Amino acid sequence: MSAIRPPQFDSAENQESRRAWLARNRRKYQFEADYLPPLTVIKDVPLEESFSPRYLAERVPATLGPLASNTLAVKVRSLWDPLDDLRDYEDFYPTLTAPTVMRGYQTDESFAEQRLSGANPMVIRRARDWPASLAYSLAEVQSAYGPALDLEQKFKDGHLYAADYSALSFVKGGTYLKGKKYLPAPVALFAWRGTGYGQRGEMMPVAIQLAPKPGEKGPLLTPFSPRLQWLYAKTCVQIADANHHEMATHLCHTHFVMEPFAISSARQLAPAHPVAILLRPHFRFMLFNNELARKRLVNQGGIVDNLLAGALSESLEIVKQAYFTNAQTHWRLDASALPQTIWERGLDDTDHLPHYPYRDDGLLLWQAVERYVGAYLAIYYAGAEDIQQDYELQAWARELADPGPEGGHVRGLPSPIHTLEELQAILTTVIYTCGPQHSAVNYTQYPYLGFIPNGPLAAYQPPRTEFDPQQDLTLGELLAFLPPSQQVMDQIQILYTLSCYRYDRLGYFDDPFPDPQARRVLAQFRQDLQGIERKIELRNKNRVVPYPYLRPSLVLNSISI
Secondary structure (H helix, E strand, C coil): CCCCCCHHHCCHHHHHHHHHHHHHHHHHCCEEEEEECCEEEECCCCHHHCCCHHHHHHHHHHHHHHHHHHHHHCCCCCCCCCCCCHHHHHHHCCCCCCCHHHHCCCCHHHHHHHHHHCCCCCCCEECCCCCCCCCCCHHHHHHHHCCCCCHHHHHHCCCEEEEECHHHHHCCCCEECCEECECCCCEEEEEEEECCCCCCEEEEEEEEECCCCCCCCCCEECCCCCHHHHHHHHHHHHHHHHHHHHHHHHHHHHHHHHHHHHHHHHHHCCCCCHHHHHHHHHHCCHHHHHHHHHHHCCCCCCHHHHHCCCCHHHHHHHHHHHCECCCCCECECHHHCHHHHHHHCCCCCCCCCCCCHHHHHHHHHHHHHHHHHHHHHHHHCCCHHHHHHCHHHHHHHHHHHCCCCCCCCCECCCCCCCCHHHHHHHHHHHHHHHHHHHHHHHCCHHHHHCCCCCCCCCECCCCCCCCCCCCCCCHHHHHHHCCCHHHHHHHHHHHHHHHCCCCCECCECCCCCCCHHHHHHHHHHHHHHHHHHHHHHHHHHCCCCCCCCCCHHHCCCCCCC
């Protein structure tokens, strides 16, 4: 192999060798634009992208053994019998470690905290304007809420937040073996309540609007509503959030949006290209893993079809919807940078929102990745001219941005790339998305959605359109809304399978960089990660609910599971 360098600095002989290698690779790695347009995936996965023997030798027993023993030990009369009490859901973990959320999931504190450090902390946003999807005015919500909180003042002070799932209202619901499933599409309001002591405080739920019928206001429930009605409303939010998490936050915004980068890197960057070497650990197993998911999870009769609320076509429509920020604009790489997404949702101001573990820990990792990428690139590029003359890199960017059938359909990626700063921003976003971002949304699945009353993947009765304020729901009505036993077991098994194994850890690779200068940069990155590990450990000692999911030792390099 030629020395590690951009192609314009290689010998004429090596340049020809690089071109020949890439021509062969372009025949093996081809884009498929028809699977779920406008997203692109790989047409056929080359054999070299498969899981390694070590991966299989470790993951299979880590998954099958614990699940098999747990299934055998579950003590229910029949997996098809109805559950009689919410505590019956606690009996599904006789040998597995039960999700810790089980202890307090019914509390308002746990419900609100999950917007900041749960499985899907990417939905909540500051209410700069009154939410357009809320059918009630501020005065009406205040009237329904009561005098315990001055909502107008919270709104003026920038301490009112919304989690809006109304875009999911198009989902009519799929079916399972014994009947139909449903997806609520609520809007939830939250407020930050400081304690007056330093940065201490908590997020608190204010009100939940269940999806209204066209031309009508849907029910509005608050913490002052009857107890089971309020729990029902919170469950509607959890169901909507779980579906958004699985199809939008997780599948679309990590797995699918990163797939074109792995394809184009194999097609346009020779093995000796410094960017190819930098990215290689962060694409490991991803193409094979994504294809496996399409064949076994996101397929007719598969896990998504069986467990999530919508029919398969509706769940896939959530993916497509997530690829658009609005009706005209695609998902953009530049808009998906962590600091940008936090700013766009109005959550960057730590004075307004001092407690947001996903943001606070994520920014530590983002900044470390950014420094690492910058130091690495400085080894191989003296400045903008070197970037502009790197014809492999420019072909990579051009292909990724290409909206045609042979392109990656990636918006928000400069083509051509003009400066080192532009390249650093691109690669930082890619590495962060494949590593920390994916780990944050993957490994929270079993801890939060693995206890089914906290995170049902579907409702099993039509969402209610009216409530009697004088008479609470019965427990039977709430239980009928939740998944039955077989669906419970299936949900536990798949989420445990997706959350129980880690192949590697961020910054540690099976094949370290061949270049001594790059290895020194990697060593500094590892030191930075060790410092972040200690800082997050200290933060978690002072958090009511620890947030371990962005500890560097628990973050993967790639989307390998």
